[in-house]
Amino acid sequence: MQMTFASMAYMLKTAKQAEFEREALPHMNLLYNYSLRMTGNTADADDLVQETYLKAFRFWDKYEKGTNIRAWLFRIMKNSYINRYRKESKEPDTVDYDEVKNFYNSIRDDSVEPNDLEERIFGNLLPDELTKALESLPVDFRTVVILCDIEGLSYEEIAEFVEIPIGTVRSRLHRGRKMLRGKLFEYARKRGYVSKDQR
Amino acid sequence: MDCREAMQWLSDAVDKRLERNLDREIFEHLERCKNCRSEYEMERLTKEGVRRRLVSVKAPPPLVERVSESLVTVPVERTFFSAVRAFSGSRTFRWSVAAGLAIILVLVGVNVLDRGAGSRGDVLANTEKNYDAMRMGNMVPKMVAYEAERVQEYFNDQATFQVMVPAIDQCAYISGLVSMNQDVQEAHILFKMDDSTYLYCYQVDVDKAMADQTFTVPDEAVPMLDRNEWYIKSTGERTMMLWKVGNTLCAAVSSMEKEEMRKLLAAND
Numbered sequence: 001m002q003m004t005f006a007s008m009a010y011m012l013k014t015a016k017q018a019e020f021e022r023e024a025l026p027h028m029n030l031l032y033n034y035s036l037r038m039t040g041n042t043a044d045a046d047d048l049v050q051e052t053y054l055k056a057f058r059f060w061d062k063y064e065k066g067t068n069i070r071a072w073l074f075r076i077m078k079n080s081y082i083n084r085y086r087k088e089s090k091e092p093d094t095v096d097y098d099e100v101k102n103f104y105n106s107i108r109d110d111s112v113e114p115n116d117l118e119e120r121i122f123g124n125l126l127p128d129e130l131t132k133a134l135e136s137l138p139v140d141f142r143t144v145v146i147l148c149d150i151e152g153l154s155y156e157e158i159a160e161f162v163e164i165p166i167g168t169v170r171s172r173l174h175r176g177r178k179m180l181r182g183k184l185f186e187y188a189r190k191r192g193y194v195s196k197d198q199r
Numbered sequence: 200m201d202c203r204e205a206m207q208w209l210s211d212a213v214d215k216r217l218e219r220n221l222d223r224e225i226f227e228h229l230e231r232c233k234n235c236r237s238e239y240e241m242e243r244l245t246k247e248g249v250r251r252r253l254v255s256v257k258a259p260p261p262l263v264e265r266v267s268e269s270l271v272t273v274p275v276e277r278t279f280f281s282a283v284r285a286f287s288g289s290r291t292f293r294w295s296v297a298a299g300l301a302i303i304l305v306l307v308g309v310n311v312l313d314r315g316a317g318s319r320g321d322v323l324a325n326t327e328k329n330y331d332a333m334r335m336g337n338m339v340p341k342m343v344a345y346e347a348e349r350v351q352e353y354f355n356d357q358a359t360f361q362v363m364v365p366a367i368d369q370c371a372y373i374s375g376l377v378s379m380n381q382d383v384q385e386a387h388i389l390f391k392m393d394d395s396t397y398l399y400c401y402q403v404d405v406d407k408a409m410a411d412q413t414f415t416v417p418d419e420a421v422p423m424l425d426r427n428e429w430y431i432k433s434t435g436e437r438t439m440m441l442w443k444v445g446n447t448l449c450a451a452v453s454s455m456e457k458e459e460m461r462k463l464l465a466a467n468d
Contacts (some may be wrong), residue, residue: 016352017270025267032258046262053266058345080296122248130252148214149249155216184245 020060024053027070030151031077037146038081038137050085052077071160078143078162123189133183141176148173200228203458206237212244212294267309322401322414323432323439326450330440333374333389340374340389350375354386358431361447362386367398383407383414405448415443416448424448429465433457440464 031052036045056063056076065074122130134142143162147153148169153161155169162169205228211217212225229236332338342353347366350373354362357377362372371391378385383403390398408414420430420441431439438460440451453460 020270021267025263028263029255030260033255036256042259046259046265049258049262050266050269052267057270058328065334072262114337122252130248134249134253143247149246150253150255155211155214165262170210172209173214173241174206177210177213177242180249181241181245 012158016060017057020057023069024056024073027073028053030070031073033151034074034143034146035081037134037150038139039085039143040131048077048081050086050134051080055080070159071157074134074161075163082139122184125184129187133180133187136183137176137179141164141172141179143182144169144172145176149177202232202235202335205229205232206238209235209239212239213246260422267280275466279438289459291318297423322408322416322448322450325414326399326439326452327437329387329401330389330452331388333387333399333453335377338376338378339450340376340387342375343372344374345372347373350388353377358386359387360402361399361445362388363444363447363449364388365390365400365464370398381413392453392455396454398455398463399451400464401450403448405443405446408448427447429461430460431457 037046351364386402
């Protein structure tokens with residue numbers, strides 16, 4: 001029985017593995033964040049990241065060298081996410097956006113500093129309400145908000161990640177942010193922060 | 200610019216990505232239109248709130264480790280890697296330490312083989328020893344793949360007798376090895392089914408194995424093999440099987456349920 005050093009090296013790390021690690025692993029932070037925002041807890045986020053990398057490794061031969069690897073990895077993750085959590089989240093409860101606007105105007109009138117205004121909207125949230133509000137968004141809208149506002153990706157890159165035209169990126173962002181503030185308003189009202197006369 | 204257009208470009212305005220003309224036009228509109236202006240301010244505030252309060256976090260180091268470890272496609276005992284990790288330090292350092300330890304394992308592996316498959320004796324006993332050696336990484340595969348076809352190609356290329364790699368899809372990976380044992384060629388196939396379950400299959404040419412009684416099978420198994428029946432024996436947590444396909448003697452061992460194991464293997468009978 002011949003056992004060469006080569007076969008040992010193969011056992012430890014194949015060339016494919018080394019290349020994959022070099023190319024794909026540096027993007028784990030982005031994937032982890034998306035995973036965390038989509039699943040809502042660290043255990044599921046871990047699993048989704050792991051599943052994504054195993055799949056990506058398995059299909060490494062199919063990856064076209066020189067193309068956007070972040071977009072490629074992201075798409076594998078998004079498909080895994082959708083397969084796993086098939087019960088697609090529905091549109092959030094209908095929100096009366098005029099109410100949201102009235103609320104905004106009511107706190108705006110006596111406020112001068114824009115930063116102060118932000119503090120008045122977000123500062124009164126319970127710690128995980130913003131997270132919960134984001135999680136309540138339908139996948140398509142949540143995805144663009146996460147990629148743009150948390151990860152700081154350009155519209156162009158988002159379009160490539162999600163495989164949609166730029167025009168769709170901008171309309172989803174607009175609607176996504178609108179749904180988000182509708183949800184935040186709901187929380188504020190539930191806690192009585194928005195009083196009856198402000199409506 | 201009218202309200203409809205303003206709404207269309209609103210997210211771009213918030214993200215400050217409009218080219219100069221369009222940017223001026225939309226802000227002129229926002230000056231004039233209170234409704235659109237408050238839409239703009241609300242969207243801007245929402246974005247700012249999310250950006251500031253939901254910061255991007257780093258993937259936890261244990262996850263990075265786990266992902267990178269899961270890409271090691273060969274069945275090496277976890278404890279082996281844990282021991283290596285205890286040395287800590289840089290990745291490169293760890294890999295070189297691992298390589299060093301691995302060379303020691305090769306020597307151990309050869310010894311295991313000498314005492315295991317190398318000795319004359321019962322095919323089932325040897326199969327069980329090989330099963331352990333393969334799982335522990337003491338017997339090093341020459342071929343590791345996700346698809347049975349690729350492992351089959353390896354055996355077609357390397358083996359002088361007909362080796363049949365069962366086409367089991369639902370496994371994590373398959374490793375294969377051809378070795379010589381007293382001038383008799385043996386094929387080893389190990390399926391990793393999940394984190395803790397393996398299925399090992401041993402194959403050898405019947406005529407060569409039985410010549411000069413290099414290998415023996417349990418007496419009661421002989422008539423069953425002659426009738427092309429399966430000989431199945433359960434010992435504690437392991438199930439062993441012995442059967443014949445054409446001129447190839449096959450033995451398998453696993454911690455899997457007897458029926459499940461039989462089903463997986465028989466599909467290729």
